[in-house]
Amino acid sequence: MTQLPTPSQSISGEMITIGLLGAGNVGAQVARTLVEDRELISARVGAPVRLAGVAVRDPETPRDWKVPGELLTTDAEALVDSVDLVIELIGGMEPAGALIERALARGAAVVTGNKALLASRGAELNALAAHSGGLLRYEASVGGAIPILRPIEESLSGDRITKVMGIVNGTTNYILDQMDTTGAAFGDALAEAQKLGYAEADPTADVAGHDAAAKAAILGTLAFHAPFSFDDVYCEGITEVSADDIEAAAASGYVIKLLAIAEKHSAGQAPGVVLRVHPTLLPRTHPLASVRGAFNAVFVVAENAGELMFYGQGAGGKPTSSAIMGDVVAVARTVLMKKGTGTSVPDAPSISGEAGLPALPIEKATTQYYIDMEVADREGVIAGIARVLADHHVSIESMRQPGSVTVEGEVEDSDNGARVQIVTHLASEKNLSETVQALRGLDVVKTVNSVLRVEVEK
Ligand SMILES: NC(=O)C1=CN([C@@H]2O[C@H](COP(=O)(O)OP(=O)(O)OC[C@H]3O[C@@H](n4cnc5c(N)ncnc54)[C@H](O)[C@@H]3O)[C@@H](O)[C@H]2O)C=CC1
Ligand SMILES: N[C@@H](CC=O)C(=O)O
Numbered sequence: 001m002t003q004l005p006t007p008s009q010s011i012s013g014e015m016i017t018i019g020l021l022g023a024g025n026v027g028a029q030v031a032r033t034l035v036e037d038r039e040l041i042s043a044r045v046g047a048p049v050r051l052a053g054v055a056v057r058d059p060e061t062p063r064d065w066k067v068p069g070e071l072l073t074t075d076a077e078a079l080v081d082s083v084d085l086v087i088e089l090i091g092g093m094e095p096a097g098a099l100i101e102r103a104l105a106r107g108a109a110v111v112t113g114n115k116a117l118l119a120s121r122g123a124e125l126n127a128l129a130a131h132s133g134g135l136l137r138y139e140a141s142v143g144g145a146i147p148i149l150r151p152i153e154e155s156l157s158g159d160r161i162t163k164v165m166g167i168v169n170g171t172t173n174y175i176l177d178q179m180d181t182t183g184a185a186f187g188d189a190l191a192e193a194q195k196l197g198y199a200e201a202d203p204t205a206d207v208a209g210h211d212a213a214a215k216a217a218i219l220g221t222l223a224f225h226a227p228f229s230f231d232d233v234y235c236e237g238i239t240e241v242s243a244d245d246i247e248a249a250a251a252s253g254y255v256i257k258l259l260a261i262a263e264k265h266s267a268g269q270a271p272g273v274v275l276r277v278h279p280t281l282l283p284r285t286h287p288l289a290s291v292r293g294a295f296n297a298v299f300v301v302a303e304n305a306g307e308l309m310f311y312g313q314g315a316g317g318k319p320t321s322s323a324i325m326g327d328v329v330a331v332a333r334t335v336l337m338k339k340g341t342g343t344s345v346p347d348a349p350s351i352s353g354e355a356g357l358p359a360l361p362i363e364k365a366t367t368q369y370y371i372d373m374e375v376a377d378r379e380g381v382i383a384g385i386a387r388v389l390a391d392h393h394v395s396i397e398s399m400r401q402p403g404s405v406t407v408e409g410e411v412e413d414s415d416n417g418a419r420v421q422i423v424t425h426l427a428s429e430k431n432l433s434e435t436v437q438a439l440r441g442l443d444v445v446k447t448v449n450s451v452l453r454v455e456v457e458k
């Protein structure tokens with residue numbers, strides 16, 4: 001067990017002391033870097049850096065990298081109280097939230113990858129940091145290794161962002177990719193993603209879309225300078241996406257991806273931002289369609305910059321530790337300046353709320369849709385369906401009839417039934433849901449198999 005330094009020891013001199021909370025998938029890799037690459041990290045910071053302790057729940061647990069026994073402690077609070085910089089990699093709301101609060105309250109620097117916490121308490125924690133002279137950085141919370149938050153917050157701060165759209169959850173992208181390319185079953189692909197260290201401790205957060213929704217809230221907040229939270233994001237996960245949906249999409253030249261989108265309404269619309277996470281059909285030629293495995297990619301569209309794309313490993317211990325370490329070096333330099341000058345150096349305001357843009361409900365979203373249904377195979381069916389769409393101001397971009405099927409989905413030769421797949425032009429969410437309701441009421445429509453949103457543009 002480690003002998004913790006006292007606060008007075010840690011803030012005297014030019015040494016930066018670090019306390020790590022959690023040594024799981026990401027934490028173990030961060031500990032490894034801080035021990036094995038200590039000289040490199042110290043050189044990058046410009047002063048010696050020392051890992052003072054690693055708070056764990058159980059010191060006996062085997063880890064991806066064996067943390068030296070003398071660094072281990074079960075007293076996370078004492079560790080937080082004794083260092084210049086706290087790295088929080090426990091995850092979840094508590095005790096992570098209370099420990100971060102404790103560190104910030106005493107003016108310490110905090111680096112975390114905890115998107116769940118930031119999406120619900122980000123504004124409050126940023127305000128606490130601003131008030132106490134603490135620092136809070138969380139590049140690892142979105143897109144794993146991909147530098148995405150700093151470019152939005154700093155590089156694009158002189159531009160106006162209009163849309164952020166991306167694949168931000170490695171686990172679900174891995175699952176959908178495996179189902180699409182190898183025909184793997186959902187459960188097997190999820191188990192593999194867990195084994196590879198991509199999934200959250202409770203993988204429901206991944207497959208239900210909650211992890212991506214938290215990331216959408218963080219991206220939206222930084223892109224639009226408005227404090228959005230998890231509750232502002234419309235969220236659908238991938239649990240309802242079937243192997244049949246994936247196969248049908250592939251046959252029509254599409255791939256299904258879980259996208260997170262934060263989009264500002266354009267001039268002439270009610271001001272605000274629609275934040276949404278849902279499975280989305282993308283043409284196979286779309287740049288996001290080729291994002292495989294646990295990789296992530298984020299498009300940012302800004303008025304002057306135009307389109308930008310950020311791509312890289314979105315999950316996994318090692319890639320995520322890279323983003324954590326980037327933040328560690330950056331905040332350690334600021335801590336060093338603070339120590340040298342004795343003054344509090346202001347950090348960039350992360351969540352300012354300056355734009356005052358409200359989050360808009362999903363009903364305000366406008367997008368294209370794919371409707372897959374089984375219908376009676378008789379004359380006039382298509383005309384009837386087309387009439388329902390027209391009555392609801394939804395126009396058809398393309399229609400496919402892949403073959404005759406039974407209600408159970410099996411292909412057969414008889415005139416028992418047929419399958420119809422429609423891709424609409426841009427339509428409002430409200431018109432679309434009324435259309436689907438009306439289609440379900442048509443006697444020639446046997447079942448509506450699925451309704452998915454479609455993105456054809458970046
Ligand atoms: N795994 C990934 O690919 C990524 C994870 N993140 C985030 O990083 C954080 C950590 O993720 P993982 O390392 O994957 O999680 P993990 O579940 O592998 O590790 C968390 C560790 O914290 C420990 N822990 C729980 N309560 C504790 C306590 N009171 N004191 C000390 N340790 C405690 C657990 O025993 C576990 O070893 C989470 O917030 C996660 O959302 C962010 C980006 C990518
Ligand atoms: N569970 C997350 C981990 C990274 O944020 C994911 O799968 O993307």
Ligand code: NA
Binds near residue numbers: 141142143145147323
């Ligand atoms: Na990142």
